[in-house]
Amino acid sequence: MKILLPVDGTELSLHETRFALRLLQDGLRASFVLANVQEPASFYEIVTADHPQLIENAALEVGEDLIAPSALLLESAGVPYETAVISGDPAQAMLELIEIHQCDMVIMGSRALGLIRRALEGGSTSERLVQDSPVPVLLVKPPPPVEAVEPE
Template identity: 80%
Template sequence: MKILLPVDGTELSLHETRFALQLLREGLKASFVLANVQEPATFYEIVTAQSPELIEGAAMEAGEDLMAPAARLLDEAGVPYEAAVVSGDPAQAMLELIEIHRCDMVVMGSRALGPIRRLLEGGSVSQRVVQGSSVPVLLVTPPAAD
């Protein structure tokens, strides 16, 4: 089984990674596609950049930095994974990664957005992935505050 594990460098994404590793400790046999989605460059950035390659390189480097803590957890556990940093709309990019990497499942976090914010943002990323995914999506809720 191949699992898409989108991460963004937050504590919640580390919580998701730990949860996914727990699934393996419980007997699931899987590898991962560790993914980070970067915002596309703004029109201003494109127009003022010395080189489009610089913008793309900075986005890839930022994505790799944000994936590093989760990658460290997977490395320490000896779990195989592929890494992917892409640019674009987060939900759409994840749906494309599912197809490109032939993932069987997605494990991702779910933040509780309020109704106004959800309306303004067009729905949460996790909600849009659940609705558009061709594979099961397991939503990991944030850990309870102590």
């Protein structure tokens, strides 16, 4: 089984990676595609850049840097994976990656968006992917917040 695992270098994406590793420890046989979606360069950036390729290269480097923490977890566990950095609309980019890499499943986090932001963005990326994905999408809830312990 090949699983698309979108990551962004945050503690939440590391939580998702650890969850995926627990599935493997419980007997699932799978490899992963660690993916990061970068915002495309703006028209202004493209038009004013001396070397538009530099903008694209910078986005690729940032994406690889954001994938690195999850990649390290998979490497440490001896789990096979490949990486993909793509730019564009996150949900649409992940749909493309599912097809390109022939993924059988997606494991991703679910972030709670406020009502206004949800309306402006047309729904969360995870909601849009659940609706449009040709493969199952497993949403991982964020871990409960760690409560600060006050000194006595």
